[in-house]
Amino acid sequence: MTTARAIRLHAFGGPEVLQLETVELPPPAAGEVEVRQTAIGFNYIDVYQRKGIYPLPSPTGLGHEAAGVVEAAGLGVTDLKVGDRVAYINAGIGAYADRRVLPAEKLVPIPANVTDEEAAALIFKGLTAQYLVRKTHKVAPGDIVVVHAAAGGVGQILSSWAKALGAFVIGTAGSPEKCAIAKAAGCDVAIDYSKDGWVEEVIAATSGKKARVVYDSVGRDTFLKSLDLIAPFGLMVLYGAASGPVEPFNTEVLNKKGCLFLTRPSIFPHNADVATLRENAADLFEAVAKGWVKASIGARFPLADVAAAHQAAEARATTGAILLVP
Structure with missing residues (x-):
């Protein structure tokens, strides 16, 4: 044995x-x-x-x-x-x-x-990015996309893939050094969310236009403020909680912020059977071959x-x- x-x-x-x-x-x-x-x-x-x-x-x-x-x-x-x-x-x-x-x-x-x-x-981070940009929200040319923790493992892949699909990508990170990494990963703009006023900076980066989708793996520290970054009928994607779980909130807020959509997806349901897993992995590896990821x-x-x-x-x-x- x-x-x-x-x-x-x-x-x-x-x-x-x-x-x-x-x-x-x-x-x-x-x-x-x-x-x-x-x-x-x-x-x-x-x-x-x-x-x-x-x-x-x-x-x-x-x-x-x-x-x-x-x-x-x-x-x-x-x-x-x-x-x-x-x-x-x-x-x-x-x-x-x-x-x-x-x-x-x-x-x-x-x-x-x-x-x-x-x-x-x-394999894990890339397949996370894959379902986020292909399924949770199909990123399209011209989309404004916000990626929190854009210098992290998923964040860098997500930013570069969304950029390759034609989005204008705003990344956030917790220090100037991490913002530089986010920019290198493909973000058009990178903003330090450890500083006051980061929400206003994000909106200013697009001359007042708001995002079609916000991808948030940070959770408690960014979630509620992120709702102010989303255009009417846009999507808030909460897929992690690095700063802690989001506090309970009144869902009427989603209405008042512009009839927003909210989802909490995860990787395993998106890869629940062998055929789907291998199909998604092939999509990921094709993105690698193209230099997107x-x-x-x-x-x-x-x-x-x-x-x-x-x-x-x-x-x-x-x-x-x-x-x-x-």
């Missing part, structure tokens, strides 16, 4: 609860493959789950996304073979490991023009130093994607 190094949680709390352990892996059963992981992605949902905000059974692993190489295949697996490079986002909690046995139908082949690290950095890797941490990765993420001390290296 193969062994693997994996991060396990026996209690929820701070980064110190993340424990590196040796676990046994059974051989792949029918429909499964064993993957030697080469790069593991980090997503802020990992923090929420580590803290117990998004409940998990205990003890548990952690992590949703990784890339690697197929090392063995079980009976009935015909679409993957030993040596294939693959990535995944929703194959069960536990991506923080150097090896896993996974259902073959949960895996996406990595094309030759994408490295393992790029795939691990892009690039993997921005902001930091790498050894798997054993996963606590430091979580600390850096919570302190907002990084830009771009965080990778764990087995």
